[in-house]
Amino acid sequence: MKRNWMRRLLAGAGAALLLSVPALAAEPQLPSAWSVDQLADSYAMGLVDDNYTTYIQSTVTLQQLEVMTDIVADKLALLELPQRPADGEALVVDTTRGGVMNALYQEAAAYDIDGVETGAQAFLCTLGVVQGDQSGQLHTERPCTYEEAMVMANRLILALYDQNDAGSLGLLWKATNGSNTLYLLGTIHLDRSNVYPLHKSLRDAIDASQTVAFELDLNDLEGIALLQSMQTYADGSTLADHISPELYERVQAASDALGMGPNGLDAYKPWALASTFSTLSMMDDTTSANAMAIDSYVNARAVNSGKQIDAVETYAFQGGIFDGLSEEYQESYLDACLALFEMAQGGAAAEEIQAAAGEQEEILSGMFEAWKNRDPEAFSEVYDKDAIIHSGDELNSKLFTERDPGMIQAAAAYLEQEGENTVLLAVGAGHMVDPGGIVSGLRELGYTVELVP
Structure with missing residues (x-):
């Protein structure tokens, strides 16, 4: 990851151009129109990364879901809400839409939040985290795409932060x-x-x-x-020609540590x-x-x-x-x-x-x-x-x-x-x-x- 940061910073482009599509050997997976407004927050909080066009329309994996729920748990913990005793019955967590809903709900159910006692579907629908199709069907048995899981996780975090008047004011x-x-x-x-x-x-x-x-x-x-x-440099010189040998040696070590290679920063x-x-x-x-x-x-x-x-x-x-x-x-x-x-x-x-x-x-x-x-x-x-x-x-x-x-x-x-x-x-x-x-x-x-x- 630090190597990616290094390249992004040297490029001078701190923006995540979330509507641009990187050149890929395989056909890129584009986000759906209904999820585009969720991408900035999802990227900022780590729910997607730079390679999202390789997986966003694929069925979410349990490993990916675990990463998402960990992010949700970390963000909700920062709200310092009153905790709630654990429910006696464990919910089924899998890669169906219902299983993803259960996984996300469990993170919220750890806290004393209005409506959380109504259960996963009712609670998430009331918050607007889950929105069914035009007929109101939630399709809980259908496999859940990464995009759907990402949007649910993002909406849950934002809904609870907004409910608690929280978040960085700027x-x-x-x-x-x-x-x-x-x-x-x-x-x-x-x-x-x-x-x-x-x-x-x-x-x-x-x-x-x-x-x-x-x-x-x-x-x-x-x-x-x-x-x-x-x-x-455009004159044929390199970094070594412009700084002391001691400083250049330190840059070489840092370059190597960042995965740029021993001469990766010479230009x-x-x-x-x-x-x-x-x-x-x-x-x-x-x-x-x-x-x-x-x-x-x-x-x-x-x-x-x-x-x-x-x-x-x-x-x-x-x-x-x-x-x-x-x-x-x-x-x-x-x-x-x-x-x-x-x-x-x-x-x-x-x-x-x-x-x-x-x-x-x-x-x-x-x-x-x-x-x-x-x-x-x-x-x-x-x-x-x-x-x-x-x-x-x-x-x-x-x-x-x-x-x-x-x-x-x-x-x-x-x-x-x-x-x-x-x-x-x-x-x-x-x-x-x-x-x-x-x-x-x-x-x-x-x-x-x-x-x-």
Whole structure:
């Protein structure tokens, strides 16, 4: 799995393009139209993976069902509901629709939930988890496809989270101007801290928007290809020609450990590897199986709903910020990020690196806690954007001073569109908060901006 993360991060395409079909030797199994709106959440929570077109229409196996029920159990445990004594009679669990319903029901029946005493079929139908055919038949004896089991598992998790007003709220504001509405979502370009599922209010904001805009269009294959070309050397040199032998040896070891081979990363520039190792070092056992960054989830949900996708920056502009870093900075950037990754993999680390890793963990935990609680003040306190901008760091200041003004202008343009429009703008949360953030920037321009309650 880490090898897949590595390739996805180096490609610069954090999106799971759940409507695209990978090239396969066998005929791909496409999701049914009725399940497409479930794919983003299912992928985010690990109910499907990147190879779903090889099995989604096949009969679910008992092993697959066990993985699904484990995910449901883990998600329901996070709700901390009152527990319920086990039923005396065991239900039949098999790969029929009825057996899958029983398996999922048993996970919910461990808790004191309204209606759970009515039994599997009644409980799941009342929640909307199971929906029969046009005549209302549930076809419990029929073999259950993976797709059907996935949808039932996903619906069960979301229904119980919504019933308990649970899920990650996200840093979400609403700006208005006449008939125009602009939702502002500050994202974190990671998946950790059991961030999924997202709260219904956030999912509803995505669904209500006609256009969903990001920093970059995660579906722009030409832009992604451009970023890939910027990440690699085109002059015939390799990584070994640009960093010290000691650092290169460490990259070789990391490449081998990640399954990329001893020379698998030779083509990449230090800044590209640094960004990737940094992201990998921030993942932990609270990261979902697919490591789906929040931006990628929003994109997948929007694409699968047929939304118009927009971007406020280009790959050339954003990639240029990194590619324009001095060689000295790139080498030190790679050194620091690789050290954090090595420590995360259990390697020995100097006291300085241990301290940096501890600080990183404290900041990340605080950021995600604030994000999940929709608490921008707490986020700003732990993130400390002012210190980042004035740190003297070659990269950090550019990430904001060269970008925030353009994002404010783009946000204002959405509010000035003719007609009645609803847009959601999802960019890094650091661009939303002060100093110089989008929220205060729009207020200074005279727009009404309020935190979504």
